[in-house]
Amino acid sequence: xxxxxxxxxxxxxxxxxxxxxxxxxxxxxxxxxxxxxxxxxxxxxxxxxxxxxxxxxxxxxxxxxxxxxxxxxxxxxxxxxxxxxxxxxxxxxxxxxxxxxxxxxxxxxxxxxxxxxxxxxxxxxxxxxxxxxxxxxxxxxxxxxxxxxxxxxxxxxxxxxxxxxxxxxxxxxxxxxxxxxxxxxxxxxxxxxxxxxxxxxxxxxxxxxxxxxxxxxxxxxxxxxxxxxxxxxxxxxxxxxxxxxxxxxxxxxxxxxxxxxxxxxxxxxxxxxxxxxxxxxxxxxxxxxxxxxxxxxxxxxxxxxxxxxxxxxxxxxxxxxxxxxxxxxxxxxxxxxxxxxxxxxxxxxxxxxxxxxxxxxxxxxxxxxxxxxxxxxxxxxxxxxxxxxxxxxxxxxxxxxxxxxxxxxxxxxxxxxxxxxxxxxxx
Amino acid sequence: xxxxxxxxxxxxxxxxxxxxxxxxxxxxxxxxxxxxxxxxxxxxxxxxxxxxxxxxxxxxxxxxxxxxxxxxxxxxxxxxxxxxxxxxxxxxxxxxxxxxxxxxxxxxxxxxxxxxxxxxxxxxxxxxxxxxxxxxxxxxxxxxxxxxxxxxxxxxxxxxxxxxxxxxxxxxxxxxxxxxxxxxxxxxxxxxxxxxxxxxxxxxxxxxxxxxxxxxxxxxxxxxxxxxxxxxxxxxxxxxxxxxxxxxxxxxxxxxxxxxxxxxxxxxxxxxxxxxxxxxxxxxxxxxxxxxxxxxxxxxxxxxxxxxxxxxxxxxxxxxxxxxxxxxxxxxxxxxxxxxxxxxxxxxxxxxxxxxxxxxxxxxxxxxxxxxxxxxxxxxxxxxxxxxxxxxxxxxxxxxxxxxxxxxxxxxxxxxxxxxxxxxxxxxxxxxxxxxxxxxxxxxxxxxxxxxxxxxxxxxxxxxxxxxxxxxxxxxxxxxxxxxxxxxxxxxxxxxxxxxxxxxxxxxxxx
Numbered sequence: 047x048x049x050x051x052x053x054x055x056x057x058x059x060x061x062x063x064x065x066x067x068x069x070x071x072x073x074x075x076x077x078x079x080x081x082x083x084x085x086x087x088x089x090x091x092x093x094x095x096x097x098x099x100x101x102x103x104x105x106x107x108x109x110x111x112x113x114x115x116x117x118x119x120x121x122x123x124x125x126x127x128x129x130x131x132x133x134x135x136x137x138x139x140x141x142x143x144x145x146x147x148x149x150x151x152x153x154x155x156x157x158x159x160x161x162x163x164x165x166x167x168x169x170x171x172x173x174x175x176x177x178x179x180x181x182x183x184x185x186x187x188x189x190x191x192x193x194x195x196x197x198x199x200x201x202x203x204x205x206x207x208x209x210x211x212x213x214x215x216x217x218x219x220x221x222x223x224x225x226x227x228x229x230x231x232x233x234x235x236x237x238x239x240x241x242x243x244x245x246x247x248x249x250x251x252x253x254x255x256x257x258x259x260x261x262x263x264x265x266x267x268x269x270x271x272x273x274x275x276x277x278x279x280x281x282x283x284x285x286x287x288x289x290x291x292x293x294x295x296x297x298x299x300x301x302x303x304x305x306x307x308x309x310x311x312x313x314x315x316x317x318x319x320x321x322x323x324x325x326x327x328x329x330x331x332x333x334x335x336x337x338x339x340x341x342x343x344x345x346x347x348x349x350x351x352x353x354x355x356x357x358x359x360x361x362x363x364x365x366x367x368x369x370x371x372x373x374x375x376x377x378x379x380x381x382x383x384x385x386x387x388x389x390x391x392x393x394x395x396x397x398x399x400x401x402x403x404x405x406x407x408x409x410x411x412x413x414x415x416x417x418x419x420x421x422x423x424x425x426x427x428x429x430x431x432x433x434x435x436x437x438x439x440x441x442x443x444x445x446x447x448x449x450x451x452x453x454x455x456x457x458x459x460x461x462x463x464x465x466x467x468x469x470x471x472x473x
Numbered sequence: 474x475x476x477x478x479x480x481x482x483x484x485x486x487x488x489x490x491x492x493x494x495x496x497x498x499x500x501x502x503x504x505x506x507x508x509x510x511x512x513x514x515x516x517x518x519x520x521x522x523x524x525x526x527x528x529x530x531x532x533x534x535x536x537x538x539x540x541x542x543x544x545x546x547x548x549x550x551x552x553x554x555x556x557x558x559x560x561x562x563x564x565x566x567x568x569x570x571x572x573x574x575x576x577x578x579x580x581x582x583x584x585x586x587x588x589x590x591x592x593x594x595x596x597x598x599x600x601x602x603x604x605x606x607x608x609x610x611x612x613x614x615x616x617x618x619x620x621x622x623x624x625x626x627x628x629x630x631x632x633x634x635x636x637x638x639x640x641x642x643x644x645x646x647x648x649x650x651x652x653x654x655x656x657x658x659x660x661x662x663x664x665x666x667x668x669x670x671x672x673x674x675x676x677x678x679x680x681x682x683x684x685x686x687x688x689x690x691x692x693x694x695x696x697x698x699x700x701x702x703x704x705x706x707x708x709x710x711x712x713x714x715x716x717x718x719x720x721x722x723x724x725x726x727x728x729x730x731x732x733x734x735x736x737x738x739x740x741x742x743x744x745x746x747x748x749x750x751x752x753x754x755x756x757x758x759x760x761x762x763x764x765x766x767x768x769x770x771x772x773x774x775x776x777x778x779x780x781x782x783x784x785x786x787x788x789x790x791x792x793x794x795x796x797x798x799x800x801x802x803x804x805x806x807x808x809x810x811x812x813x814x815x816x817x818x819x820x821x822x823x824x825x826x827x828x829x830x831x832x833x834x835x836x837x838x839x840x841x842x843x844x845x846x847x848x849x850x851x852x853x854x855x856x857x858x859x860x861x862x863x864x865x866x867x868x869x870x871x872x873x874x875x876x877x878x879x880x881x882x883x884x885x886x887x888x889x890x891x892x893x894x895x896x897x898x899x900x901x902x903x904x905x906x907x908x909x910x911x912x913x914x915x916x917x918x919x920x921x922x923x924x925x926x927x928x929x930x931x932x933x934x935x936x937x938x939x940x941x942x943x944x945x946x947x948x949x950x951x952x953x954x955x956x957x958x959x960x961x962x963x964x965x966x967x968x969x970x971x972x973x974x975x976x977x978x979x980x981x982x983x984x
Contacts, residue, residue, distance in 0.1 A: 071549070072532040076508025096474075098568035098597060103483035104511045123475045126598045129572075138474040145476055149814075162506045162569035165535070195508025196535040196569070406556060425513030425525065432523035 060393040065381060070404025073425055074354060074379055076195030077203025078161065079108050083445060084207055084255070085118040087230045090154040091259045093119040094146065095193070096139070096171055097161025108441075118153070120146065124163055139174055140181075143188075153186060155259030157207065160192035187259065189214065199379040201277040201355045201444065204230060208254055211262060212284035215254075218266025224250040225311055226263055226290060228282065229275030232447035233257070239298075239450060242308060245325035246317045254281075265290055270314045272307065274298060274449060276389070277356040279382050296388045297357075298449040299457060300364040301333035306388070329451040336455035337368055343462040345370030350417035352426060353377035353403050354440035361421065361443060361457075363392045369458050373397040374415045377408065419461060436464045479813040479833050481788035481851055485595035485605025486567045487512050492609045492691075494526040495638040498560035498671040499613075502550050504542070504570035504577050507532040519854050520640060529553040533570070543575045550581050554588070561589040561617070561672040563609065568597035589672065591616045601811075603690040603763070603789060606638060610667055611694040617675035618703070625680055630729035631661045633681040633705075635696055636688035637668040642766065642850045643864045644668060645857075647687060650866035651712065655685070658722060660729050667691075679703050683728040687711065687865065690763055690789055713769035715739050715777055715870045739867035741874045745778055753878065757953075759784035759825035761808065761816055761834055762849025764792030766864070768799045770829050770848045773873055775803060784808060784823040786816065824952055827881060832856075844880035934959070936971045943975065957982045 078101055081093040095101045102121035122142045127133040139158075147153060156178070158171045175190035182188060191210040193203040208228065218224065225248055227239065236253055243251045252263030269290035273282060276297050286292060295310035296303050305326055312322045349371045351358040358378045365371040375398040383390070393399075400408070405426075412420060413433070420430055420437045427437040438461055448457040482488075486503060493501035494516050503509070509530055516526040531549045533542045554562065564577040578592025593612050595605045625631040634651060637644035645668070652662055663681040664674050678699065684707040686696045696707040706728055712721035719736055726733045744750060758780040760770045764787045774780040785800045786808025787793070793809040800807035808819050817837045820828060828838040828845040832853045838845030847856060848864075863869040935943070946954050954975075961978035962970050 070552070071510070071530050072507040073510050073513070074507050075511055076506065078508065079511075099477075099480060099482075099484040099601065100486075100509060100568050100597070102477045102480045103487065104508060106479055107483075107511055107515060117478065121477045121480075123477050123480075124598060125475065126596075128474055129598055133474070135474075142474050142476045162508065163572060166538070166569055166572045194535075195506040196533065196538070199507065406552070423514075424518050425510060426517070428517040428521060429523060429525045 059391045059395055060397060060399055061387070061390050063390070063393075063395065063397070063399055066398060066400040067402050068400070068404040068407055069402060070407060072199070072379070072403045073352070073405040073423055074403070075108060075200040075423070076104070076162070077193035077198025077200065077206055078104060078159065078195070079200055080193060080203030080207060081105060081119045081159065082108055083230060084204060087257070088155070088255050088259050089118075089257055090152060091118065091157060092146065092150060092153045092155070093157045093159055094143065095119070095121040095159045095161055096164045096169065097121055097124065097159075098163045099123050101161045101163075118150070124167075129167065135169055136174055136177065140178070143178055147186060155187045155189065157210070158188065158190045159207075160190065160194055162194045162196050165192060165194045165196060187214070199356075201275070201357070202380075204275070205278045205280050208278060208281040209284045211255065212265070212281060212288060215262045215288070216264045217288075218264040218268055221266060221268040222250070223268045223270055223315060224252065224264075225315070226252050226254060226265065226269050226271045226285070228254045228271050228273050228285065229278055230255060231274050231449055235447050235450045235453060238452055239308075242325055242329065242451075243311065246308075246312055246315070246321055248311065248315050248317065270311065272311050273385060275357070276360055276382070276385055279385065282385065294385075294388055296363065296392060297360040299357075299360050300368040300454045301330050301337065301451060302368055303360070303364055304333070304449070304451050304454070305330050326451075333451040333454040334368075337458055340455060340458040340462045341369045343465055344458060346372065347418035347465065348372045348374050348415070349461075350374050350412050350415055350420045351376050352405075352408065352412075352420065352422040352440070353379045353400070354421075354423050355444050356380060356382075357443055358421065358440075359386050359389045359393060359399075362397060363389050364454075364457065365461060366394050366397070367392060368454070369461075371419075371461070374417050375400055375408075375411060377401075377403065379403070419465060421461075436468045438464050475812070477813070479836075481811050481813070481831065481833065482602035483512070483515075484568055484597050485600045485602060485608070486565060486597065487515070488602040488605025488607070489563065489565060489593055489595060489609040490516075490526055490528055491602075491606050491639040491641075492613065492667045493528060493563055494522070494640075495667040496613075496670055496672070498673070499527060499563060500553055500557045500559035500561075501526075501528045501563040501565070502546070502553055502577070502581070503528055503530050503565060503567055504546050504549075504575060505530045505532065505567035506534070506569050509567050509569075515640060519852055520857055521854070526639075527557065527559070531570075538573065542570075542573055543580055546575055546577055546580050547584060550584055550586070554586055559588065561591065562586065563591050563593060563613070565593045565595060566597075571597050589616060604791060606691050607694045610635075610638075610691060611698060613667070613672070614675055614678065614695040615698060617672045618678040618699070619676045620679065620702075622677055622679035624682060624703075625663075629659055629661045630683075630731065631663045631681045632683050632685050632725075632729070633663050633678055634665045634685045634687060635707075636686055636690075636692035637665065638688075638691055639668070640850065640852055641668075641688065641691070642763075642848070642852055642856060643862060643869075644688070646861045646863035647865040647869065649861065650863040650868055651685065651687060654712070654718070654722065654866050655725065658725060658729070658734055659731055660725060679705075681705060683707065685725065689765055690792065711765050711769055712865045713766065713869060714773035714873065715741050715867070717769060717772060718866055718870065736867075739870040741777055741870040744874050750779075750878075753881070754779045756780045756827055756881070757783045757823070757825045758827045758829060759820050759823050759834075760848070761786045761788075761820075761828075761830040763787060764789040764796050766849035768795060769864075770873075771799055771803060773870070774829065774877070777870070778874070778877065780827070783825050784819055786810065786819065824956060826953075827877065829877065846877045846880055934962070934968075934970055936969055939970050939972050939975050942972050954979070 158175045172190045175188045179188040189210045191206040265288045267289040271290045272293045293310040296306045298304040298307035362373040362376040377400045381401045420435050516522045531545045564581040581590045593609050637648050684696050686692045686707045699705045710721040710724050712718040723733050758774045767787045782803040787796045788811040797807045829848045831849050835845050958978040
């Protein structure tokens with residue numbers, strides 16, 4: 047990123063904006079939900095939640111009935127005997143894991159995933175993972191992370207999972223610069239990014255998470271990490287501890303967003319402006335052209351974002367700058383200023399930022415604001431529609447490939463379609 | 474610890490939510506961490522509710538533990554009382570809050586709210602969703618049913634309808650059907666609960682002379698208590714199917730002291746007798762669901778459609794005895810389990826031609842390439858159709874006929890395939906047009922399920938000629954033919970199966 051970039055000018059946008067913080071009911075998923083996309087992303091990994099029937103029910107309700115293939119996740123449901131100490135938790139876990147691996151011999155990496163109950167009763171799943179790992183004779187790597195709702199919100203589950211992978215990454219053998227893209231992206235997006243980096247002459251590009259658990263990229267002093275998702279605070283910290291350098295950038299949403307994101311890497315790898323322009327301008331122009339018709343639907347429309355995935359600030363920046371929407375309130379479960387600094391600088395100054403939630407008070411603000419479009423979770427969408435609001439489910443921004451130039455219009459379309467639909471219906 | 478891929482039932486506090494959401498004027502304050510708020514989407518997305526369920530969660534976090542989780546709970550109770558002004562409040566804990574032992578009931582009572590507060594203790598590590606719903610409904614009935622309400626003694630008989638609630642399988646439509654049925658017999662309805670009832674409505678339960686229990690899983694506990702304390706007998710027959718509906722009418726008439734009326738008829742008996750239905754005879758059907766729907770489905774399948782029940786099971790352990798009795802009647806081994814993998818294995822082993830199950834069995838049936846109709850919760854958004862689609866009463870029986878028969882090959886289609894089986898367009902993948910999506914599904918290679926029971930016998934058992942002959946048999950009966958022939962060969966100690974053995978087996982098994 048060049049020094050002339052508007053992002054680094056003094057306190058632009060929402061950099062110094064006050065943040066509304068309220069404490070009440072939070073209407074969000076827990077970190078276990080990340081399993082729903084992580085198990086598809088890392089194709090030889092299995093996620094075993096050690097928790098309650100509620101955890102199993104959450105996973106199946108958040109995704110279960112939508113997925114028709116056999117999932118690579120399951121829950122070891124704790125019962126009374128486990129809680130009363132009548133059953134040895136380790137023996138029970140061994141039994142469950144043995145049954146699982148017998149059924150799925152293709153599994154190469156098993157995550158034991160902690161839950162609210164396992165954390166509250168202080169079940170030491172970290173040690174259990176080490177023990178099972180040794181017992182597995184290297185056939186199956188067993189790792190632990192917590193996706194509990196008392197510690198993690200929705201996408202933080204991915205952060206915890208990726209952070210657990212960091213110690214497993216091999217050490218880089220030299221300090222030659224290499225680029226590490228961190229955060230789950232759809233494969234189609236990864237491939238597009240690889241082509242763009244290749245056109246700039248950056249060829250050593252790896253992804254975390256990898257498609258196969260055993261293909262973990264190396265990390266070391268030469269590693270330059272570019273975050274693809276805004277919710278990876280712990281993963282980034284763990285990678286920094288292993289020598290990686292964080293490249294601050296906005297996230298690759300939209301034409302402008304993708305260019306700024308790519309440029310952060312280009313600058314770090316000394317790519318000349320001319321070469322960067324040659325590599326990206328055609329794709330950026332195409333993305334801008336594809337956004338033009340969507341701008342007609344979205345420009346001037348007001349937007350209210352309930353906190354959910356931590357992507358809200360990036361989404362609001364994209365929707366405001368590239369299709370002309372007006373964010374009234376931008377809610378996020380957590381605000382990581384260090385990773386979101388470049389985003390905040392680009393966010394319209396009069397957007398209200400809120401962190402955390404009292405859902406009742408926030409609904410009141412939403413009703414007062416009468417936005418044209420509301421981004422919210424599945425629990426709120428239909429009730430708000432019934433009140434006359436137009437909504438978009440936030441979970442779709444997590445499950446849909448939206449990053450990169452070629453997906454910019456798809457992302458805008460997610461927001462345009464509910465508005466067009468409402469305009470079309472005559473009943 | 475139990476390994477669960479899918480679960481048939483959620484935790485018991487979700488059962489309590491189903492009662493709270495069904496009722497009016499009741500608000501549920503649930504001590505629970507933030508992730509538990511996922512349960513709202515069951516109501517807003519699956520049931521397409523136009524309002525949020527009346528539930529407030531405390532959403533405590535790790536940093537609150539050991540310090541002020543109790544205070545969080547108190548504040549949630551006070552705030553939700555001020556905001557929603559309910560007639561009464563329900564308080565309780567989810568699985569995680571149960572572990573921190575804050576005593577929601579005691580905390581709520583200490584606040585001295587001007588409304589009744591009912592505390593429900595739902596042991597999350599022992600019990601499940603339906604039990605939670607039954608217990609919650611029972612506690613509410615106990616708390617609100619007034620003993621000073623006079624029982625109607627004159628005029629038309631009066632009953633309550635108990636059991637319908639949120640996220641129930643077609644409960645919404647069943648009530649309309651059952652209310653019409655009762656009206657046609659000459660019985661008045663006092664209170665329908667929990668669906669649509671307020672705490673005040675529950676106070677009037679005692680005016681009725683008897684209770685109609687539609688879903689014993691939900692209302693059984695409350696009805697038993699009302700029987701003991703209010704001398705209200707309860708119906709035992711669940712009116713699913715023509716025969717059960719006739720029995721139900723007779724039972725209600727008897728409880729109401731009325732003559733058994735001439736009943737309005739369903740189309741099912743005639744449709745089942747119509748020649749087109751001949752092909753339904755002896756279709757192998759595997760049934761799994763909650764106890765009420767599974768038992769009822771077995772009777773309809775066997776007595777009213779002429780199917781052969783080859784499997785019967787339930788995930789409702791509380792009603793295992795009833796299902797065992799029913800299974801004995803059909804000569805099948807009862808399957809009492811809430812382990813989806815066990816059900817999957819049992820279905821594969823039974824090789825049914827139709828599966829009647831829950832949404833889970835729909836997945837299994839799809840994998841095995843067997844038609845399936847859904848008869849029971851757990852529910853899916855498709856189980857809340859826009860049209861009325863009851864399971865109970867005479868219209869319910871019509872719905873059952875359509876829903877169970879449509880996934881099958883139709884009568885004339887079966888004959889056509891038999892006649893044209895050499896025609897290249899009548900290949901295995903060509904499903905009938907009315908099952909449009911099935912055609913593509915069958916054309917795709919099946920996902921391989923690692924089940925020993927599904928494995929085919931070693932190829933060398935069949936001679937090439939016999940294998941070719943087997944392929945001439947229509948694909949929807951080919952599995953049965955292969956299975957029978959192999960059993961026949963095994964019983965006779967044949968080392969290989971040739972064309973003669975194939976037809977010997979056919980002759981042996983034809984009846």
